[in-house]
Amino acid sequence: xxxxxxxxxxxxxxxxxxxxxxxxxxxxxxxxxxxxxxxxxxxxxxxxxxxxxxxxxxxxxxxxxxxxxxxxxxxxxxxxxxxxxxxxxxxxxxxxxxxxxxxxxxxxxxxxxxxxxxxxxxxxxxxxxxxxxxxx
Numbered sequence: 001x002x003x004x005x006x007x008x009x010x011x012x013x014x015x016x017x018x019x020x021x022x023x024x025x026x027x028x029x030x031x032x033x034x035x036x037x038x039x040x041x042x043x044x045x046x047x048x049x050x051x052x053x054x055x056x057x058x059x060x061x062x063x064x065x066x067x068x069x070x071x072x073x074x075x076x077x078x079x080x081x082x083x084x085x086x087x088x089x090x091x092x093x094x095x096x097x098x099x100x101x102x103x104x105x106x107x108x109x110x111x112x113x114x115x116x117x118x119x120x121x122x123x124x125x126x127x128x129x130x131x132x133x134x135x136x
Contacts, residue, residue, distance in 0.1 A: 013076075015052035020075050022050040024068045038067035 025035050036046040040063050048054045049064070056064070058072075065072045095103055 011052075011055075014055055017056075017075055018050040018052040020077075021046075021064060021068070024070060024075075025050075028068065030068075035064070035067055039063040040067075 025032070030038075032046050032050070033043045036043040039046065039060075041049075041060060045054060045060075046064075049056055049060075061072050061075060065075055068075075095106065098106070
């Protein structure tokens, strides 16, 4: 059974875990109720977890992470997590449906996009063209 912390003995790790869950939930535009439904916990449980009052067990953490489409490890860090486990298999499945030539075309496109992102200087922003007449 999950232990419940009182307001005077909230441990920092649970406070940070709760903040991270709340931040990820908000980034995805989810309410506590919608996330709790996806994770298989009550909205009250999720609210108390986000507040740092619950000490969720691994099974509950896995459910919350899966509902947020992140790894359990990413619930404990604000660093960007690697692509979620559900994104790459889905992408691969869709790519496998395409003809081989289209697969190679998309591969080249992804390589060019990656190269372009790496070559941009820090703070790069695309410059807007002035409207009006073009110079000859």
